[in-house]
Amino acid sequence: MLVAVWARLAPRPVTGRADFEPTVTVCMTVHNGEGFLIRKLRSLQQLDYPPERLEILVYSDGSTDATEQLAREFAATDPRVRLLSSSTRLGKPTGLNRLRTEAKGEVLLMTDVRQPLAPGALRALLFQLAAPEIGCVSGSLVLEGNTGAGAYWRYERLIRSSEARLGNMVGVSGSLYALRRDDFGELPSDVLLDDMFVPLRIVRSKKRVVLAEEAEAYDDACTDDREFARKVRTLAGNYQLVFKLPWLLVPGHNPVWFQLVSHKLLRLVCPWALLVLLGSSLIWNASAELSGYEAWAWRTLLWGQLLFYGLAALGDRAGRLGALARTFVIMNVAAMLGLWRFLRGSQAIAW
Numbered sequence: 425m426l427v428a429v430w431a432r433l434a435p436r437p438v439t440g441r442a443d444f445e446p447t448v449t450v451c452m453t454v455h456n457g458e459g460f461l462i463r464k465l466r467s468l469q470q471l472d473y474p475p476e477r478l479e480i481l482v483y484s485d486g487s488t489d490a491t492e493q494l495a496r497e498f499a500a501t502d503p504r505v506r507l508l509s510s511s512t513r514l515g516k517p518t519g520l521n522r523l524r525t526e527a528k529g530e531v532l533l534m535t536d537v538r539q540p541l542a543p544g545a546l547r548a549l550l551f552q553l554a555a556p557e558i559g560c561v562s563g564s565l566v567l568e569g570n571t572g573a574g575a576y577w578r579y580e581r582l583i584r585s586s587e588a589r590l591g592n593m594v595g596v597s598g599s600l601y602a603l604r605r606d607d608f609g610e611l612p613s614d615v616l617l618d619d620m621f622v623p624l625r626i627v628r629s630k631k632r633v634v635l636a637e638e639a640e641a642y643d644d645a646c647t648d649d650r651e652f653a654r655k656v657r658t659l660a661g662n663y664q665l666v667f668k669l670p671w672l673l674v675p676g677h678n679p680v681w682f683q684l685v686s687h688k689l690l691r692l693v694c695p696w697a698l699l700v701l702l703g704s705s706l707i708w709n710a711s712a713e714l715s716g717y718e719a720w721a722w723r724t725l726l727w728g729q730l731l732f733y734g735l736a737a738l739g740d741r742a743g744r745l746g747a748l749a750r751t752f753v754i755m756n757v758a759a760m761l762g763l764w765r766f767l768r769g770s771q772a773i774a775w
Contacts, residue, residue: 425559426686427583427586427587427590427683427686427687428459428503428582428583428586429434430590431586431587431590432589433583434590435587435589436588436590436591436632437589438552438555438558438632438634440551440552440553440554440736441551441554441555442547442551442632443476444550444551444553444554445473445474445550446477446529446550447477447528447529447530447531448478448479448529448530448532448533448546448550449479449480449481449482449521449522449523449527449528449529449531449605450468450476450478450479450481450533450587450737451478451483451524451532451533451534451535452464452480452481452482452483452534452535452536452537452624453483453484453485453516453519453520453536453537454483454487454495454524454537455484455485455486455487455491455521456482456487456488456489456490456491457489457491457492457537457538457589457750458487458488458489458490458491458682460499460537460538461482461491461494461495461537462494462498462535464481464537464538464539464540465495465502465505466540467540467541467543468480468541469502470543470547470665471541471543471545472543472544472547473546474546475504477508477529477597478504478529478546479504479527479528479529479733480502480504480505480506481506481508481521481526481527482495482505482507482508482526483509483510483522483523484507484508484510484511485509485510485513485514485515485516485518485662485763486510486511486512486514486704487509489569491574492507493554493712495641496571497708501609501762505774508522508523509524510522513560513665514613515613515614516618517611517612517613517614517618518613520534520608520611520618521610521611521613523541523699524605524610525606527605529605530604530605531550531553531602531603531604531605531606532604532608533546533549533600533601533602534598534600534602534603535599535600535641536598536599536600537645538599539565539599539600539641539642539643540642541563541600541639541640541641541642542638542640542641542642543640543642544638544642544644544661545563545600545638545640546588546602546637546639547562548636548639549561549563549602549639550602550634551636552603552634553603553638557631557632558631558632558633558634559603559604559623559626559627559631559632559633560601560602560603560606560607560622560623560626560631560633560634560638560696561601561602561603561633561634561635562584562593562595562596562597562600562601562633562634562635562636562639563590563596563597563599563601563602563636563639563640563641563683564581564597564635564637564638564639564640564641565577565581565585565597565640565642565643566638566640566642566643567598567642567643567644567645568633568642568643568644568645569768573752575626575747575748576651576751576755577645579669582764583687584635585637587634587635587680587683588633588634588635588686590633590683591629591634591671591679592632592633592634592679593623593625593633593634593683594620594623594627594633594683594684594687594688595617595619595620595624595682595688596619596620596621596622596623596633597612597619597641598618598619599641599643600639600640601619603622603626607626607629607631608622609625612655612668614618614658615661615664615668616658616660616661616664616771617661617662617664617665617669618657620661620662620665620688621665621668621669621751624665624669624672624680624684627678627679627680628671628677628678628679630679640696645718651751651754652754652758654741654747655754655757655758655759655762655770656761656762656765656771657762658762659691659692659758659759659761659762659763660759660761660762660763660765660766660771661762661764661771662688662689662691662692663692663763663766664766666674666689667766669707671683676702676711680697685738691755691759692762692763693755694714694756694759695757695759695760696760698756701729702726703724705722705725705726705729706726708759709722709723709726732749733749733753735749735750736749736752736753737750738750749756
């Protein structure tokens with residue numbers, strides 16, 4: 425709420441240019457994406473951009489399905505498409521480093537195989553990237569469906585758009601973002617969150633990371649089970665980021681310190697705070713010393729928590745509120761498991 429109010433009171437608009445038409449390389453890493461690849465490549469063909477200024481690179485990271493065959497067949501009909509591959513699965517950071525090395529474009533359009541793009545997505549990104557102070561522009565991931573994860577993503581988009589209006593985001597949508605090739609440095613081969621690692625390095629170089637809401641990528645909202653696995657990886661990656669980039673914790677050295685702490689790091693604290701709240705509520709309700717207003721307040725707090733967790737246990741059977749409660753609990757359990765995997769070093773790099 426504070427970031428949203430702050431963005432409304434002190435926005436930093438971007439002065440873009442509609443005539444900015446650099447050469448662009450689409451960089452897409454894929455592992456076993458046969459069910460999505462053709463649809464994605466067709467959406468790239470339909471981008472509102474001069475065809476001669478667009479290159480499309482597909483990196484297959486140890487795919488064992490028909491991904492590479494489909495990419496070769498498509499490349500035979502469109503010379504802009506080029507396939508790169510690894511016989512073994514090395515992980516997304518290695519793939520992105522390879523794509524950057526092979527790319528010929530001045531600008532890199534980073535995208536994933538699952539999400540088709542709106543025809544105007546690239547131009548919307550470039551409009552803002554034309555400003556010299558802008559280092560990276562994120563697109564908007566639009567999720568279809570009424571799952572709890574979909575509601576969570578709408579909340580996340582509100583936060584990101586507020587941060588963007590303030591002048592800097594702490595992360596971008598990995599499904600769609602653009603930056604100059606010179607601003608995309610070598611990635612550590614074990615980094616879990618390229619969509620935070622890359623923009624945060626750009627922020628430190630005094631360039632801005634913003635959002636082009638008109639640049640849309642489309643996907644279906646995940647079920648909670650699938651979202652859980654994704655969030656465990658993401659939250660383990662948040663711990664890793666702080667470990668790899670300790671300057672993030674220093675207010676004077678991190679231009680987005682408040683956004684990072686309030687948006688990302690407090691989420692890591694949340695499950696432990698919930699446990700303390702539940703434990704203290706149980707202890708105080710068992711105390712014989714409380715009476716009157718104090719006893720009523722602690723009793724209400726305890727029963728409120730138990731009701732909430734009961735709704736979470738029921739999930740969809742308790743309607744929309746139950747689905748949201750279940751998603752909230754799942755996200756916080758994911759944060760705890762993410763810490764465990766980070767400490768053990770057991771979170772896989774492969775996505």
